[in-house]
Structure formats: structure tokens, C-alpha cells
Amino acid sequence: MVLFSVLAIALKDLLQSAVALAVSSLLLGIIFFRMDAPYAGAFEISVVAGLITVLFILTIALVHKGDEVRESRLANWVFPLVFVAFIVIDALVMKGLLGKVPALASGAETGTFGEVLWKGRTLDLVGQIAVILAGVFSVLALFRKGDKHE
Amino acid sequence: MIILFVVLPLIVAGVLPLIGKISRRVLPDLLANATLLFLLVYAAVAGRALIAGGAVLQDLPWLGEDVNISLALDGFSLFMLVAISLVGLAASLFSIDYMEHYGAKANFYALYLVMIAGMNGLVLASDLFGVYIFLEVAAVASYALVAFGLGHDELEAAFKYLMLSVAASAFIVAAIAVIFGMTGRLDFAGVAAALKELNAGPVLGVASAFFLLGFGLKAALVPFHAWLPDAHPSAPAPISAVLSGLLIKVSGVYALTRIFLNVFGLTPALSAVLMWLGVISMVVAAFLALGQKDMKRMLAYSSISQVGYIVLGIGIGTPLGIAGGLFHLFNHALAKGLLFLTSGSVQQATGTRDLDEMGGLAKRMPVTAATNLIGALSIAGVPPLNGFWSKLIIIVALVQAGHPVFAVIAVLASVLTLWYYLLMQRKAFFGQLNEKWAAVKEAPFWMTAATVLLALLCVGIGILFASTVSTWIQPAADVLADGVHAVTGSWGF
Numbered sequence: 234m235v236l237f238s239v240l241a242i243a244l245k246d247l248l249q250s251a252v253a254l255a256v257s258s259l260l261l262g263i264i265f266f267r268m269d270a271p272y273a274g275a276f277e278i279s280v281v282a283g284l285i286t287v288l289f290i291l292t293i294a295l296v297h298k299g300d301e302v303r304e305s306r307l308a309n310w311v312f313p314l315v316f317v318a319f320i321v322i323d324a325l326v327m328k329g330l331l332g333k334v335p336a337l338a339s340g341a342e343t344g345t346f347g348e349v350l351w352k353g354r355t356l357d358l359v360g361q362i363a364v365i366l367a368g369v370f371s372v373l374a375l376f377r378k379g380d381k382h383e
Numbered sequence: 384m385i386i387l388f389v390v391l392p393l394i395v396a397g398v399l400p401l402i403g404k405i406s407r408r409v410l411p412d413l414l415a416n417a418t419l420l421f422l423l424v425y426a427a428v429a430g431r432a433l434i435a436g437g438a439v440l441q442d443l444p445w446l447g448e449d450v451n452i453s454l455a456l457d458g459f460s461l462f463m464l465v466a467i468s469l470v471g472l473a474a475s476l477f478s479i480d481y482m483e484h485y486g487a488k489a490n491f492y493a494l495y496l497v498m499i500a501g502m503n504g505l506v507l508a509s510d511l512f513g514v515y516i517f518l519e520v521a522a523v524a525s526y527a528l529v530a531f532g533l534g535h536d537e538l539e540a541a542f543k544y545l546m547l548s549v550a551a552s553a554f555i556v557a558a559i560a561v562i563f564g565m566t567g568r569l570d571f572a573g574v575a576a577a578l579k580e581l582n583a584g585p586v587l588g589v590a591s592a593f594f595l596l597g598f599g600l601k602a603a604l605v606p607f608h609a610w611l612p613d614a615h616p617s618a619p620a621p622i623s624a625v626l627s628g629l630l631i632k633v634s635g636v637y638a639l640t641r642i643f644l645n646v647f648g649l650t651p652a653l654s655a656v657l658m659w660l661g662v663i664s665m666v667v668a669a670f671l672a673l674g675q676k677d678m679k680r681m682l683a684y685s686s687i688s689q690v691g692y693i694v695l696g697i698g699i700g701t702p703l704g705i706a707g708g709l710f711h712l713f714n715h716a717l718a719k720g721l722l723f724l725t726s727g728s729v730q731q732a733t734g735t736r737d738l739d740e741m742g743g744l745a746k747r748m749p750v751t752a753a754t755n756l757i758g759a760l761s762i763a764g765v766p767p768l769n770g771f772w773s774k775l776i777i778i779v780a781l782v783q784a785g786h787p788v789f790a791v792i793a794v795l796a797s798v799l800t801l802w803y804y805l806l807m808q809r810k811a812f813f814g815q816l817n818e819k820w821a822a823v824k825e826a827p828f829w830m831t832a833a834t835v836l837l838a839l840l841c842v843g844i845g846i847l848f849a850s851t852v853s854t855w856i857q858p859a860a861d862v863l864a865d866g867v868h869a870v871t872g873s874w875g876f
Contacts, residue, residue: 335565335581356452360504360516363393364523367497371527373400374490 234260242312247293255286385433385441385454387425388464388503389517392418396496403489412479415492419475419499423468430461434858438873440509453570455509455874458858459709463506463637465855466713469840470628470720471499474621477724477833480826481620481731485531494531498524498625502633509874510570511559511642518555518601518634522548525630529618540617547600547610554597561590572874575646575867591653594642595660602635604694605664608687612671615686616679616736620727623679627686628720632712636690640697640863648867649700657698662792664691669799673806678726678736681807682719688800689715689762692793696777697863699784706860707776710852714761714769714844721758721837725751728826728834729811733819738807743816747823750831752812754838759804761841764797769844772852 237257244250258281265274395418402410433439438457456464475495482491501521508514526548530541563569565586566577578587596607603611611631615623643649643657665688672684693715696708728751729744730736745752761768764775774797781790825831844851862869 335583335586354512356454356508356513357516359389359393359452360513360520363389363497363500363504363520364516366393366396367494367501367520367523367527370396370400370490370494370497371523374487374494374527375530375533377487377490 234264239316247296248290251286251289251293254289255282258282385439385456385507386443386452388422388507389454389500391422392496392500392503396493396500399489399493399496403487408483408488411489411492415496416472416475416479418496419468419472422499422503423465423472426461426464426468430456430464431854434458434461438862438869440874453509454507455571456507457862457869457873458860459637459641459862460506462709462713462855462859463633464503466716467499467502467506467629467633470716470837471625473720473833473837474624474628474724476836477624477727477830478619478621479829481727481830484731485619491528491531494524494528495622495625498528498630502629505633506637509572511562511574511646512569514638514642515552515555515559518638519552521630521634522552525622525626528622529614529626531619531622532617537617540613544610544614547607551597551600551607554593554600558590558593558597561586561593571641571646571870575648575871578647579867579871587647591643591647594639595656598635598639598642599660600635602631602639602690602694603687604635604660604690605667605687608664608668611687612680612683615683615723616677620679620723620730623682623727624720624723627683627723628716631686631690632693632716636693636697636712639694644697644700644705644863644866645870646867654698654700657694658786658789661691661693661695661698662789664688665695665796666691666792666799669796669803673799673803675803676738678729678738678741678807678811679723680736681738681803682722682726685722685762685800685803686715686719688796689719691796692774692777695789695793696773696780699777699780699786701780701784702860702864703776704780704784705863706852706856707773707780709859709863710776710848710856711770711773713856714773714841717837717840717844718758718761718770721754721834721841722762724830724834724837725755725758728830729755731830732823732826738810741811741817741820742814743812744820744823745812746816747820748812748825751826751834754834755812756808757838757841759808761845763801763804765801767842767845769841769848769851772845772848 234257237253237260240253241250241257244253258277262274262278262282265271265277395414399411399414402414434456438455440453440455443452443454475492478488478491478495482488485491498521501517501519501524504517504520505514508517526541526545529544530537559569562574562578565581565583566574568574568577600607600610611627615627618626643653647653668684668687668691672681672688675681675684689711693708693712696704696711699705699708726736728748729741732748732751733741733744735741757768761770764771774793778790778793781787781793826834865872
């Protein structure tokens with residue numbers, strides 16, 4: 234999963250990058266299944282690996298060729314350095330730390346998926362509707378035509 | 384019906400693009416401003432009665448079913464709601480004339496109201512994940528609003544803002560995950576009670592560091608400030624006013640303060656970190672503002688510096704320090720909103736933001752010049768304006784708490800603030816009238832009305848500061864000074 238995530242950032246070809254991201258989230262979905270979170274796994278695979286990848290590929294197909302932007306060389310150096318530093322810190326610190334994390338005993342899982350989504354976290358749904366509205370209005374505003382600022 | 388603060392702007396935002404098809408200007412103007420006026424009146428008039436008996440924790444049923452829409456209103460959230468509605472209304476009135484030449488006005492108001500709903504939701508959320516979701520609502524709307532002009536600079540600034548904001552969100556989610564992993568709870572009261580039971584020192588330190596990075600980026604504290612001087616000047620003026628006046632405070636300072644003071648509890652180490660971050664922001668950004676030639680960029684750096692004062696005041700942790708920090712938050716929201724709006728009037732009249740090109744504009748735009756002067760003097764802390772009292776309270780609190788060195792630095796940073804604002808006044812409004820601006824006229828009615836409203840508030844609150852503090856600031860400061868007990872005691876446990 235980590236490897237494919239890195240590929241998704243490092244690959245220059247947008248299509249390959251989108252596919253690498255899809256594989257990465259597919260593997261994340263499998264990890265969710267393995268960790269007894271089937272709903273999260275199903276959503277990850279169907280929405281992130283499936284739907285969003287389709288949207289990416291459609292968009293890439295619609296973009297004209299020749300619009301490539303030259304990237305700064307700095308990015309080629311900075312990302313691998315930050316990534317390696319992160320892995321080193323992760324290996325040194327997190328393993329020791331994770332064993333020491335105190336946690337309260339988690340309660341028994343209550344209710345089905347539907348109950349948790351519709352009854353347990355209803356306010357989140359209001360928030361998500363607002364995020365979707367913001368996204369739709371953003372697209373309408375940023376791709377508007379016929380105005381002076383076109 | 385506390386939920387009106389979130390749902391009403393969302394519903395109006397939902398219908399605005401449709402109404403925009405029928406009426407391109409009048410109806411969207413009317414509807415958006417009426418919504419914000421209603422929210423302001425509701426918060427200011429009904430709000431205090433609602434929380435008279437202590438914090439209100441509202442659980443709403445939906446179609447007879449008991450669903451978990453849990454919102455909490457206490458002195459601190461009510462204070463923020465009033466600030467959001469007030470500055471939101473002023474910026475929206477200003478937009479009536481200002482946004483005319485951008486086009487797509489209905490769409491603009493729709494995004495604007497979604498951003499307001501996001502901020503209101505964040506302030507009313509009673510759990511950590513709710514804070515995150517509404518933070519994103521406000522942020523997503525604000526990216527598009529920064530880029531609304533569609534010019535090269537606007538798009539570049541919006542992209543930079545988006546990238547740093549995403550990094551901030553990642554830190555915030557990581558911190559929430561750590562807390563949820565330990566406690567199995569997300570609601571403030573539950574997390575606060577569980578953390579008391581657990582002895583989770585080092586891990587809590589990691590979560591605090593993540594929150595500090597995330598909310599520090601949102602609040603644009605030095606050294607996390609790189610995005611703000613690009614994003615705020617590039618946005619249309621009313622959006623700059625709301626971003627600098629409200630958004631960095633709601634999604635940065637409010638969230639940080641609520642979580643650190645009411646959920647984690649302010650430890651001496653955390654207090655020291657907040658105070659140092661505040662002092663560094665205050666001084667570094669003031670020096671950076673001095674060197675600016677772009678009017679709005681100078682204001683943006685000034686915002687970073689003033690957020691430093693707010694965080695310094697709250698970081699002291701004493702009741703007086705917290706009250707001073709919150710009062711300065713309110714005053715800065717009004718005055719910086721005012722300054723960004725007047726800079727918009729100047730930009731629209733002259734077509735430039737470069738201070739060196741301006742000069743003598745007070746002769747052509749007397750109301751704009753006068754209101755700008757009031758805003759500048761208020762932020763610089765000149766008596767009897769509102770900014771003077773809040774800075775005075777912070778400085779007195781610093782001395783009382785045994786931090787005389789920080790108090791001296793705060794006074795010196797205030798002198799720096801006065802210096803760069805006088806530079807702005809001299810270059811833009813006073814001196815010889817640049818011949819290029821001989822034909823410049825005063826800003827249109829609604830733009831002037833919005834700035835006059837905010838200027839009157841700056842003067843009025845300065846004169847009536849004692850009653851403002853006792854009515855609005857003190858109840859908010861009491862909640863924060865009450866620490867973890869505020870949520871565990873009155874919100875549930």
C-alpha cells in the first residue's frame with residue numbers, strides 16, 4: 234500500500250498515477266477487512282478505488298494534451314527525503330510508542346451500520362451535505378462562463 | 384432551535400443558484416443579507432436567554448425518530464456566533480455593490496452562506512469529529528471564494544491555501560484518531576472525562592502537538608503562516624474580510640482553545656507553548672508587515688500579528704488573560720473586517736493595491752479614509768477605541784501572571800503596529816493627491832454603509848467597553864477559565 238501510494242505521487246503519467254492510487258486504496262480496503270471493519274473496507278473499495286478512479290480517468294481523458302506544466306526540480310528531491318525521514322522516525326518512535334498507548338476498554342459494538350450512520354452520527358451527515366454543496370457551488374463558480382472574468 | 388444557525392444558511396444557499404436564474408441581483412442580495420441579519424438578531428437577542436440557565440445541549444429528533452444531532456451552546460460558542468453573524472453581515476452588505484463586476488452573484492452568496500454555515504457548525508459542534516467536518520465545510524467553500532476572481536494570482540493563491548490547509552486537516556484527523564483510539568469517545572465531555580481516568584501523558588503530548596500543528600496552520604501562527612499573505616489579499620475584499628476577521632479565528636483559535644482548555648485541560652507546558660507561539664507571531668509578523676507595499680498584504684501580515692496577541696492572551700490561562708484574548712478576537716474581527724473592506728473600496732476606485740501609487744485619497748474618498756483610520760487606530764490600540772481596551776487587558780493580565788517581559792514585548796509590538804498603520808495612512812490617504820486619482824469618487828452606498836457600520840461599532844464598543852465585556856466576553860471567558868469542568872460538569876457528565 235505504501236509503495237503504491239508513493240508511486241501515485243512519483244509517477245509523471247497521470248493515468249498511471251491514478252491507477253497506482255486505485256491499487257493503493259484497494260489494498261487499504263483489504264486491510265480494513267482484515268481489521269474487522271467491513272463497512273469501511275467496502276466503502277474504501279467501492280467509492281475510493283472504484284468511483285473516484287473512474288472520475289479521475291474520465292477527467293484525464295477529457296484534458297487536452299500539451300497542457301503539461303513543468304515541475305520544479307526541488308519536488309523530485311524534497312519528497313523522497315521527507316519520505317525517508319518519515320519512515321526512519323516512524324520505525325524508531327512509533328513502535329515503542331504504540332506499545333505504551335493507554336486505552337480504555339472499548340465498549341461492545343452497538344447497532345448495525347445503518348443505525349450508526351443514521352442515528353449515531355447524524356450531524357456528520359448534515360456536514361457532509363454541506364461539503365457536497367460547497368463542492369458543487371465551487372465547480373459552478375470556478376467554471377462559470379459568460380462573465381467578464383472568463 | 385440552535386440548529387437554525389447551521390441549517391438556515393445551508394437551505395438558503397441551496398436555493399440561491401435557482402433564484403439566481405430568475406433574478407440575477409436583487410433577490411440574491413436580499414435573501415443572503417436577510418438570512419445573515421436574522422442570524423445576527425437571533426444570536427444577539429435570543430442567545431443570552433437560551434444560555435441563561437447554563438450551557439444548552441440540544442438533541443434533536445427527526446421525523447419522530449431519536450437521531451443524534453447533538454449541538455452545544457454555551458457562553459463561548461454564543462460569543463463566536465455573534466462575531467460571525469456581525470462581521471458576516473457587514474461583509475455581505477459590502478458585497479451588494481462590490482461583487483457586481485465579478486458576475487455570478489447568486490453563486491457567490493451560496494458559497495458564502497455555506498462558509499458561514501460551516502463556521503457556525505464548528506462553533507456549535509459538541510464532538511471532535513463534528514469540529515473536523517464543519518472545519519472542512521468552511522474550508523472547501525473558502526478555497527473557491529479565494530479563487531472567485533479567476534485570475535492567475537487568485538488561482539495560485541487558492542491552490543497554495545488548499546495544499547497547506549489539507550496538511551492542516553491531516554494533522555487534525557491524526558490527532559482525533561489518536562484520541563479516539565485511546566478513549567473510544569469523540570464527544571468533548573466523554574473525551575475529557577476519559578482522559579482524566581487515563582494516565583496518558585506522552586500520547587496526549589503527541590495528540591496535542593498534532594492539534595497544534597493543524598490548528599496553528601489554520602490560524603496562520605508563525606511559523607505556519609506562509610499561505611495567509613497570499614490567500615487573503617487575492618480574495619475579493621469581502622472574503623478577505625471574513626477570512627482574516629473570522630475564518631482563521633473560528634477554525635484556528637476557537638477550535639484550538641476549545642480543545643486545549645475545555646477537553647485536554649491547559650497544562651503549564653501547553654500554556655508556555657501557546658504564549659511563545661503568540662509572542663513570536665506578534666513580533667515577526669509586525670516586522671514583515673512594515674516592509675509591505677501591497678495594502679492588502681500589509682493587512683494580512685497584521686492579521687497574523689494580531690492573532691499572536693489573541694493566542695498570547697488565551698495562553699496565559701488566567702481568567703483575565705482569557706477575557707483579554709477573547710475581547711481582542713472580537714475587536715480584531717471588527718477592525719480587520721473594516722480595514723479589508725475599505726481596502727476593497729480603494730482597490731475598486733483606483734484599480735491598484737500598491738501603496739506607493741496611491742496618495743491623497745482622503746480628498747476624494749473621505750468616508751473610506753475616515754473609516755480606515757478608525758480601523759487602523761483600533762488595531763494599533765489607540766484609546767478610546769475598542770482595540771486599546773483588549774490590548775490593555777492582555778498586558779495587565781501578563782503583568783499579573785508574572786510575565787513582565789512578554790508584557791513589554793506586547794507594548795513594543797503595538798508601537799510597531801501603529802507605525803505600519805500610520806505608514807499606510809500617509810501613503811494611501813494623506814499627502815498630495817496623485818493626479819491619476821483626480822476623478823476617483825467615494826465608494827457606492829452599500830460599500831460605504833458596511834464600513835461605517837463597523838467603524839461605529841469600533842468606536843461604540845471602545846466607549847461602552849465595560850458593558851460589552853460583562854455581557855458578551857465574560858460569559859465566554861468563564862467557560863474557558865472553568866477548564867475541563869465546563870464540558871464534563873455542565874455538558875453531561
